[in-house]
Structure formats: structure tokens, C-alpha cells
Amino acid sequence: MDEKNYKAIVEYLENSYSGAKMMDDFECMCRLTRAIAAFKADPEQEIFSEEFKEQYYSDQVKL
Numbered sequence: 001m002d003e004k005n006y007k008a009i010v011e012y013l014e015n016s017y018s019g020a021k022m023m024d025d026f027e028c029m030c031r032l033t034r035a036i037a038a039f040k041a042d043p044e045q046e047i048f049s050e051e052f053k054e055q056y057y058s059d060q061v062k063l
């Protein structure tokens with residue numbers, strides 16, 4: 001996947017998250033958060049392991 005498509009997909013997921021947040025749809029927010037995290041993950045890394053979650057949360061705090 002090229003960089004343009006990658007950015008478009010991440011932007012779509014983030015915009016969808018914002019919409020779910022405005023609608024107070026907590027379940028959808030959780031699913032979109034997981035989708036964003038999985039999409040941004042290294043394909044070689046096991047996603048949603050404790051190590052992955054710790055790294056993802058520490059990256060989010062830096063933002």
C-alpha cells in the first residue's frame with residue numbers, strides 16, 4: 001500500500017472516531033480505536049499483546 005492510501009485510510013478511521021465521539025457511541029469508539037491501532041501496527045508485531053498495548057499507549061501520550 002502506498003503512503004497516499006495509508007494516510008487516507010487512517011484519516012477516514014480518525015474522522016469516523018470523531019463522529020462516534022460526537023454521538024457518544026462508546027462501543028463504536030472502542031472498535032475504531034482498535035482498528036486505528038491495528039492499522040498503524042507493524043505487520044510483523046503481534047497486535048494487542050501487552051507489549052503492543054504498552055507501546056501504543058505510550059505513543060499516544062506523546063501526541
